[in-house]
Amino acid sequence: MRLLQSPAVRVGLSISIATGLYGVSFGALSVTSGLDFWQTMALSLLLFSGGSQFAFIGVVAGGGSGVAAMGAATLLGMRNGIYGMQINALLRPRGWLRFAAAHVTIDESTATSTGQTDPLEQKRGFWTAGLGIFVLWNLFTAVGALAGASLGDPKQWGLDGAAVAAFLGLLWPRLKGREPVAIAVVCALATVLAVPFVPAGVPILVAAVVAAAIGWFSHGRSDEGLEPDMDPYADHPHPHGRPSGDAA
């Protein structure tokens, strides 16, 4: 297979497997948060952005309303708009391809693509990671949802602890340097202070407002926080430094 000689295809396939696998944890947590099987699948098939999906079920699990869950998921999805702009500038997809490309524009497909320098490799990387993750993420979401439904009491299995770990795991790769850590601490504090005073789910939106204000008024790296959940190039020497931010 000549395509497997392509470095971008290889990186795309390995990130697809790594990311797809953690769909198991999403599926299991989603059904134990109170969503049914098809609601869980709808999130993976149609929303298709890991962080936003975890945010939606995290708010629901905490007793938050549907509108608060939507708010958290939607605000967390803003960065995909920035990724869309980067991929549009790199690959210039035309016609219906643009609408398909938009759906698979997520952290990992963008990072796989922008980590390459050759235009053909950028294209291969984007589509391999995007489509590969889409297929595996949905497959493993279904596996997790079916397994989660048969678990019984989720607390006995520590699934609420699994949710905590999942969010920390998503946050972790974005804490590079002192400033993002400071932003995270300030937002966590704002959240804790808000919990007793507003309905469940709303403290997360309070933190989003605080974070947006920090972004608006302070000057720092414009690509801060836009690191992928999983760095496709973690194990490979990188052609030109960090993958995102330099594409547009």
Add this chain to the structure above:
Amino acid sequence: MSLWMWLLLSCLLAYAWKLLGYLVPASVLRDPRMSRIAGTMTIGLLASLTIVNTVASGQTLALDARLGALAAAGIALLLRAPFLVVVLAGAGAAAGLRLLGWG
């Protein structure tokens, strides 16, 4: 039914963000401030979701086995464990602490 409605609306809005990047002229979105806010908001929201799932119980704050999950996940991440191992560490710590009778 109402949860379905918010869920599908979330899916629609998520796709709208993604598509926006492809349809809006690059000059509009190239404002570094937009990209910066998208980034700080990602950090802020994930930090908030982490802490809410650790200490909030509805509208009250509770210190329970989930704190152990946070610590275990942090240690796993420091040891560069893959995502799935981090999640399992969190679940194991919470389940283990409950088995020992805490939270």
